[in-house]
Amino acid sequence: MTGDGFDPVSFLERAVPVASNEDVGAMRDLLVETLEANGADPTVDDAGNTVASKGASDPETHLVLNTHIDTVSPHIPYSREDGTIHGRGSCDAKGPLAALLAAFFSADPASDSRVTLAITPDEELLSTGAAALDVDGDLYIVGEPTGLDVCTAAKGRFEGTVTLGGVAAHAAEPDSGSNAIDALAPVLDALRSFDDDRPAHPELGPATLTPTMVDGGENSNQVPAECRLVVDRRSVPPETADGFRSSLLETLESVVPEGIDVGFELTERPTPFLEAFATDPDHDLVTTLADASQRVGGRGDVRPFTAATEASYFSPAPVVVFGPGVLADDEGAVAHADREYVHTDDVRTAAEALVQTVDHLVS
Incomplete structure (x- = not known):
């Protein structure tokens, strides 16, 4: 549990049972409800993005925390056993969302800083939300299942x-x-x-x-x-x-x-293709998050991400991809697969790493 009382695992236990493969409405309602219950004042724009901010209105440093609430079909019911949450979206990307929420709620920006949580509705299909997102950040952390590694680059598609x-x-x-x-x-x-x-x-x-x-x-x-x-x-x-x-x-x-x-x-599509991006591995955003992840139990590895993500929409600003869960393990596919899961300890570890990172970057 983070210092402000928000428990990312409790949130995840509520979020995974909510189907968001065909319609994200119910999941967005839960997100808005959670933000409001923790003192935030979220807005939902015409593209379905849920946005909440705290800190300076004209900041010198603006950190954006981003992930998505949609999932692929079919919806797979929630279950939990032995510290593992199973179900569609458990790692892609409601587990990362839970960790990002913990960091956002704990953030206490300095007078010249701002933190924004920007959650998109359509990452798995056409990225209509990200393409319309009106958030001008200086630094971006995108939540995806990376096994607690910090990913600084990804190929486009x-x-x-x-x-x-x-x-x-x-x-x-x-x-x-x-x-x-x-x-x-x-x-x-x-x-x-x-x-x-x-x-x-x-x-x-x-x-x-x-x-x-x-x-x-x-x-x-x-x-x-x-x-x-x-x-x-x-x-x-x-x-x-x-x-x-x-x-x-x-x-x-x-x-x-x-x-x-x-x-x-x-191929014609209403939004730009997800292009490749690369952030300098020596950038403070990268080293801060990698050090924090290692400090709280992750490997602290820095590597590329193997899937295309909406992080490409935020480049060339410094952007990293990070979160609990994995795309695949030794048995095969995890994300987008019938056996999708995330370990609750990894969700808490990711949350703590993000809390420390946000504190360093904007407090």
């Missing part, structure tokens, strides 16, 4: 479709047309070699480009006039979504055979 256009013809006379599917061969070769001359990121390693879905052709006895290939891009800084699109299209145009048209467009 882009998705798009390569379209190959040829000329239909009878399969008995294949040379009378232009086979769009046959043109996949040089395209796939180009995808495999796309990053050969690009340096790996010092923390995140190399970017990846993976073909994931393909379709084309209309009849089994016809030279296909069109073929579509979906690709998944895991980017590293400083690549942007627009930069990737332009670079890949230029590469593909240079390899497709004569008579084949090629195009590449990113």
Whole structure:
């Protein structure tokens, strides 16, 4: 239990049973109720973000604590045994939320500092909340299951479709047309070699480009006039979504055979893609949180995060990802899996590490 009486595990026991996979309304109500019961004055904006602040209105240092209340489907019921809470959202990301709440309630900002809790409603789908979030922070801590490690970087994720256009013809006379599917061969070769001359990121390693879905052709006895290939891009800084699109299209145009048209467009979405980010591992935000985590029982490790997060929306301001729970363990997937869980001791450890970090940064 933190010094102000808020118990993050008790909150988590209330939060995990609340389904927030299809509609976050009930979970947001619980969050607002909890904030108000602990003296905060939260607001909910038009995008569904829940925001509460304390401290100076024009601060020199503004620390933002962020995570999300939505979960993936299906909802998995709550259970608890032997110091472990099971259920959808237990580690992704209601456990991190509980720890962030403890830090926010304990915060006592100095006269020139401000702390804001900003909780988004749509991280697992389109990040509509984060894209609309009107919070201008200097430092950000994003709650996700990191095993109490401090994560300073993450790859971005882009998705798009390569379209190959040829000329239909009878399969008995294949040379009378232009086979769009046959043109996949040089395209796939180009995808495999796309990053050969690009340096790996010092923390995140190399970017990846993976073909994931393909379709084309209309009849089994016809030279296909069109073929579509979906690709998944895991980017590293400083690549942007627009930069990737332009670079890949230029590469593909240079390899497709004569008579084949090629195009590449990113998948349409109402919000920006989650791009890669990287924070200096020596920044005070990083070292403070890593030291605090180690002091209260974590490893204190600093490493990249293996999944894309809304932290990318807050970069290039210094941002780290931190929280109790893990994405996967020795048995397999944890977050987004039927066996999702978080250890209550880790929730308390994360809360104490965050309390100490917030105190150092803004008090």
